[in-house]
Amino acid sequence: xxxxxxxxxxxxxxxxxxxxxxxAVTWDGTGAAPDGLRDVxxxxxxxxxxxxxxTQLAGMPKLQVIQLLSAGAEPWLSVRPxxxxxxNARGVHGASTAELAVAGMSSVLRELPAMYAAQREGRWAPRxxxxxxxxxxLVLGAGDIGSRIATAVVAFxxxxxxxxxxxxxxxxxxxxxxxxxxxHDVVAVAVPHTDETHHLxxxxxxxALPDGALVVNVARGAIVDTAALLAELTAGRLHAFLxxxxxxxxxxxxxxxxxxxxxxxxxxxxxxxEWQRRGHQLVRDQLVRHVRGDALQNVVAR
Amino acid sequence: xxxxxxxxxxxxxxxxxxxxxxxAVTWDGTGAAPDGLRDVxxxxxxxxxxxxxxTQLAGMPKLQVIQLLSAGAEPWLSVRPxxxxxxNARGVHGASTAELAVAGMSSVLRELPAMYAAQREGRWAPRxxxxxxxxxxLVLGAGDIGSRIATAVVAFxxxxxxxxxxxxxxxxxxxxxxxxxxxHDVVAVAVPHTDETHHLxxxxxxxALPDGALVVNVARGAIVDTAALLAELTAGRLHAFLxxxxxxxxxxxxxxxxxxxxxxxxxxxxxxxEWQRRGHQLVRDQLVRHVRGDALQNVVAR
Numbered sequence: 001x002x003x004x005x006x007x008x009x010x011x012x013x014x015x016x017x018x019x020x021x022x023x024a025v026t027w028d029g030t031g032a033a034p035d036g037l038r039d040v041x042x043x044x045x046x047x048x049x050x051x052x053x054x055t056q057l058a059g060m061p062k063l064q065v066i067q068l069l070s071a072g073a074e075p076w077l078s079v080r081p082x083x084x085x086x087x088n089a090r091g092v093h094g095a096s097t098a099e100l101a102v103a104g105m106s107s108v109l110r111e112l113p114a115m116y117a118a119q120r121e122g123r124w125a126p127r128x129x130x131x132x133x134x135x136x137x138l139v140l141g142a143g144d145i146g147s148r149i150a151t152a153v154v155a156f157x158x159x160x161x162x163x164x165x166x167x168x169x170x171x172x173x174x175x176x177x178x179x180x181x182x183x184h185d186v187v188a189v190a191v192p193h194t195d196e197t198h199h200l201x202x203x204x205x206x207x208a209l210p211d212g213a214l215v216v217n218v219a220r221g222a223i224v225d226t227a228a229l230l231a232e233l234t235a236g237r238l239h240a241f242l243x244x245x246x247x248x249x250x251x252x253x254x255x256x257x258x259x260x261x262x263x264x265x266x267x268x269x270x271x272x273x274e275w276q277r278r279g280h281q282l283v284r285d286q287l288v289r290h291v292r293g294d295a296l297q298n299v300v301a302r
Numbered sequence: 303x304x305x306x307x308x309x310x311x312x313x314x315x316x317x318x319x320x321x322x323x324x325x326a327v328t329w330d331g332t333g334a335a336p337d338g339l340r341d342v343x344x345x346x347x348x349x350x351x352x353x354x355x356x357t358q359l360a361g362m363p364k365l366q367v368i369q370l371l372s373a374g375a376e377p378w379l380s381v382r383p384x385x386x387x388x389x390n391a392r393g394v395h396g397a398s399t400a401e402l403a404v405a406g407m408s409s410v411l412r413e414l415p416a417m418y419a420a421q422r423e424g425r426w427a428p429r430x431x432x433x434x435x436x437x438x439x440l441v442l443g444a445g446d447i448g449s450r451i452a453t454a455v456v457a458f459x460x461x462x463x464x465x466x467x468x469x470x471x472x473x474x475x476x477x478x479x480x481x482x483x484x485x486h487d488v489v490a491v492a493v494p495h496t497d498e499t500h501h502l503x504x505x506x507x508x509x510a511l512p513d514g515a516l517v518v519n520v521a522r523g524a525i526v527d528t529a530a531l532l533a534e535l536t537a538g539r540l541h542a543f544l545x546x547x548x549x550x551x552x553x554x555x556x557x558x559x560x561x562x563x564x565x566x567x568x569x570x571x572x573x574x575x576e577w578q579r580r581g582h583q584l585v586r587d588q589l590v591r592h593v594r595g596d597a598l599q600n601v602v603a604r
Contacts, residue, residue, distance in 0.1 A: 102405075103409065119566045265417045268412070268429070274433060
């Protein structure tokens with residue numbers, strides 16, 4: 001019998017499609033640990049939570065797999081017990097996160113919030129605005145999200161340049177950023193948050209962008225140095241669309257709320273009504289692989 | 303000597319790159335006719351104007367080509383003198399119009415106006431919303447705009463079905479609409495306004511869509527029966543994003559302003575700061591073809 005720990009009872013429905021021999025406990029990491037936790041081989045923590053702490057994980061001595069429901073896995077890398085495989089949810093949120101990144105770009109460039117405000121006032125006030133056409137868009141990250149962003153902006157007449165940790169065909173290396181940044185009008189951040197990408201978008205990165213450039217972050221807030229971005233927004237030199245912030249949630253008195261030249265959404269890139277069904281499918285497929293002894297997908301660390 | 307009629311003096315700059323033997327007059331169709339109008343072979347009317355009337359065109363007895371700056375050519379079809387070639391500006395506005403169509407879709411599905419309002423109030427209020435992922439999008443029109451819309455929504459995880467006047471590989475015929483409409487969550491209108499497409503989106507069309515479907519129009523207002531759409535919006539059964547309306551501009555007291563479940567922009571699909579440069583390039587290329595006797599592009603009627 002394989003024991004899986006699921007976030008809550010709604011997730012039990014996925015078990016009806018599982019092979020026999022799988023049993024479930026539910027725990028979201030808060031409150032008392034459930035009976036049966038010591039038998040858990042396969043842990044699915046709730047979406048949007050931080051990592052469990054070492055004491056909680058020590059309560060699962062048989063743990064073999066941690067299957068996350070997010071694309072980001074960073075908080076788990078340091079607490080993962082030796083030999084436990086860590087998998088992320090690549091592909092579950094990618095399309096929606098890319099959609100929000102491009103919708104945010106277009107909202108800024110096409111001045112959509114002002115146009116929707118004019119609608120509420122009953123004012124027909126057309127004007128020429130900026131747009132993605134002929135923009136040079138630098139996409140940081142060549143994964144699921146980044147490649148979808150690149151495809152869409154090219155469909156809208158922009159040029160896309162992709163940058164990732166290691167160069168490969170059609171993908172530049174992060175080491176080329178100093179030469180690439182001055183040549184781009186839009187930068188879209190779609191890389192994981194790691195030690196290497198923490199504050200990657202700092203004062204020097206931002207200073208290298210041309211006047212009027214647009215910074216988009218749909219990855220993790222701490223990839224951007226918030227103070228450095230705030231200075232550029234306040235100076236009126238750069239624009240930004242942020243779906244993620246540092247800190248998060250953004251406290252009511254944080255200066256980002258009143259920053260000019262900024263559009264902000266509350267970390268909803270992957271937060272669509274569709275994702276839970278897709279998350280169920282991923283967990284079910286991974287559990288089947290685990291029970292059968294097949295190779296897991298989306299392995300971040302093992 | 304070939305005489306061209308340009309909308310205004312700003313357009314004269316394109317003549318510096320033309321072959322010798324081209325001379326220009328400028329007229330936007332208002333006020334007195336300029337000297338030299340009787341010599342005009344090649345007419346470029348201003349973007350966003352209606353068609354010149356028959357009397358104005360009779361003042362150009364040598365007219366051979368009308369080169370529009372818009373994708374839509376409908377108002378000119380009935381006034382075009384016999385034997386005059388009518389060309390549109392396909393490709394000049396297509397990418398930007400497709401961008402606005404998809405930005406409008408995402409704005410509705412992702413509830414972006416409400417999120418931007420929360421930002422202004424300093425409220426961090428994440429919630430799961432709808433999204434393009436796994437949506438079935440019906441694109442009316444297989445031209446430049448429609449194909450770009452299809453590419454982008456597929457990048458965001460949707461399925462795209464394309465419909466055009468005549469069926470071909472990967473494109474359904476308009477005659478299949480009754481069967482297709484109930485199977486789609488989003489309809490994007492990107493066809494020319496012709497006698498055939500006038501009020502194509504009428505009460506029966508809308509009634510065939512499933513509850514909660516989203517109607518997007520970035521083409522011409524009169525393709526949609528405004529009263530029929532208003533009824534569906536007011537009933538709360540359908541949502542819409544309109545960049546074009548009928549009438550246009552929308553009068554201050556028009557009921558569309560207060561319709562629920564509607565986002566509206568003031569016909570700015572192609573209205574970007576970039577388009578004039580692209581328009582210059584198109585006109586220059588077409589003038590060179592005309593002077594050399596080469597075949598013109600973007601011919602709508604001859």
